[in-house]
Amino acid sequence: MITLLLIFFPLIAALLLLFTKGEQVKQIALGATIIEFAIAIFAVTQYQHGNTTQFEASYPWISSLGINFHVGMDGISLLMVLLTTFLVPIIILTSFNKDYRNPSRFYSLVLAMQFALVGVFVSLDGFLFYIFWELALIPIYFICLLWGGEGRAKITFKFFVYTLTGSLFMLGALIYLYLHTEGTHSFDIAAIYKAGQGLNAIHQGYVFLAIFIAFAIKMPIFPFHTWQPDTYTVAPAQGTMLLAGIMLKMGTYGVIRWLLPVAPLGVAHWSNVAITLSVIGIVYASCIAIVQKDFKRLIAYSSIAHVGLISAGILACNVQGVQGGMLQMISHGVNVVGLFFIVDILQKRYGTRDIDSLGGIRNLNPQFAVLFLFVLLGSVALPLTNGFVGEFLLLNGVFQFNPWIAAFAGLSVILGAVYMLRSYQSIMLGETNALTGSFAPLSQSEKTVLVILCIAIIGFGVYPKPLLDIAEPSVVKLVDGVRLAMGK
């Protein structure tokens, strides 16, 4: 019941918003998402720690094809829902100083996006998962197309076609698995797992590749990343936050839920390749980030590096890796939203994102400098910030898989520090120049967002246990199941 509420509340709110006019649209959208967050928190309090799927609901949908509206949450899903419901109100709050054309449509699309995202994270039926997966693409496409920056038509279209292509591969694999389920076929997750694990190693390899491409494009992993920097740069600030903060996690979550247990032998066979690609992505994206002049683009590349580490850890398929991946998904979501918000703040005040032309802002507004520093340190994974715990677990997981790969993956920490600290130095420190002559003080909403994010960064850096506890039993169960099927 609670799961249904979580899925459909944003949809209803989105439809209502569409017919709302005037200034209060923002407030209503914020209110709705805060209520949604409250529902998620309530779900956490009701959640019985353990490795079972809870809050399940299942209704026949297209029963002649064995498709059910089957949703539910275990620890992994719950954590992702928590991330989504936490970030969306923050993202809406970041837009409070902005006036978009047709605000009711804009916020309605954001809420529709939330509907699809929550749906992706709680689906326990392959067909339903695919529908939500695709559904998430439509609102974000229109958010970027209607409110994006220069050259958006081409770039967002590339993004759309790229992800759609990947999804179609996944659809092919899902149909293939569906046809191998027992009896009158079914899309239920348990049946799909069973069908996948029943295939021989070669066929599991094909299934792995088909599904992996979909997720690899969504995350994105090298060499499927070419849509990402342009799309992140051209999207409106809130669109970028949605893309990087939450939508990217659809891919990593997908790997955990719909790839590892579906094709364990495929994972065993291809994980070397997939992890190597992820690690190449880390080093490659970090190197490009170092030479970026556009701060937004720099963060886009840093996002490729971070997600590369997450995917490497998850694909290593051990408890540390997956657990680290879960935690890092949360941390990355929080940090990247913070960073893109800082870009937005700078751009609004100076009309530029060029790192070199900014400078000396710390002297003008020390408060902003401190908040920026916290977000940045979280992003470079300094101990006692949220990024550290996740990254440590991830590297640990990759190390167990292969120490050499882990050594290269570890470069992400060093290179990350290089480009982040360099940009902080260039933007905030040094002499105030003609462009940065004055800095309009942070507005109330800006301050609120940054403070909440900083609390989250420090809070979960010092005490990550509640988050780890939610996911751990489910992660252990899933990883054990996969390793058993691998024969390890």
Place this chain on the structure above:
Amino acid sequence: MKALILLSSLGVISLLAELFSFKKLLYPLVLLGLIATFVFNICDWNATNNVFYKMLQFDNYAIAFSSVIIIIAFLWFLMAEGFFKEETNLTDHYALVLFALVGAVILTSYTNMAMLFLGIEILSIPMYILVGSSKNDLSSNEASFKYLIMGAFATGFLLFGIALIYGATGSFDLTEIKTAISSAGVTPQIFYVGMLLMLVGLSFKVSAVPFHFWAPDVYEGAPTVITAFMATIVKLAAFAAFLRLFDVTFYRVSGSWGLVVWMLAALTMLVGNITAVFQTRVKRMLAYSSVAHAGYMLLALLAANHYSNSAILFYGTAYSIGSIATFTIVSIVAGARGDDGIHSFNGLGKSNPMLAVVMTIALLSLAGIPPTAGFFAKYYIFTSSFIAGNVGLVLIAIIASLIGVYYYFRLIIAMYFKEGNHEAIPLDLNHKLLLIVTAIAILVLGICPDFIIRLL
């Protein structure tokens, strides 16, 4: 059966309207008549009737397809009100459309080659006239002439095929033909020649590549409402006939037509979609897209398993509803802004949000993006093809759909992204109703498709 009688009498009544001068009442009368036809039609559900010395059979298959055709026809009349107002000689237009519908219903229910031929002719002859109904428009005349010549050719092929099959099996009756080719004796070679000739004839009618050359010119030249009629009802009826003939009667010799249909399907999807990319006029683009959609339906025909009937029924329904919506909008926009180039759609998102939203939903459905009907239709066809083992063809279909996304999105981008300085286009009540109904239908069919696919 009742559908046939009702539609024919509606046609006769509309001819009489001229004599007894109740022309004004005709439009509501036809709409009511269609509703009545639909109701009587579905009353026969599960009661198989053989009529005309077993030359027609109203089984569930026929009723399902003819009901969909009647629904689409109803929507089409909502779209085409203006078409009937403009012309002076309006009652024969009503009669021609209704008689074409009679032909369509025969095509869904024939069990005899003679009725197949009759159905195709009853459907086609009114269309030849209707395509040329803008008498002062040169391209409309050209289209009509082209359609007539090509259609005559296709009919020739079809008849030749029927004759050869008659020679080989000694019967026009589908059941007897089926028995003849299933029996132990050797089937004469001329049977296969006849079958391939029939395949060519029907491929003309569904505009499968390489028998599609007439389609873009005819679709472009004809008045837009007639184009919509051809792209939906004619295509749906032709597919119902195609399916009954090949998946039921010729099923046992599918080995000898499978490869041909495989190639037809692959070519149709690829050529249709790729050519559509290069079109600058929306109507012509939709004509090529309509060609491409025939390719997807051939996929289900080729699969020839227990999913095929419902897959084509669902795909045809989804595609027809999407097409009716897009053609309506194209005719409205082209009418108000002078021509149907893509630039006419610039800024439609601002000037007419409702048109743009419905167009977007319809285009997403034609492109096959969830949660629209078009997605489920494609999914269902791909699944049936997968089960039949045509994995390679499914891959081609996926690539073709991706190409399709490209040109459908060009319109969406034009509507929302390109700036246009056009004024809002006023909408008729009919059109508003039609657009709302189609948009809802596309979403409802996409979200709960079960009730249609359970039918067959």
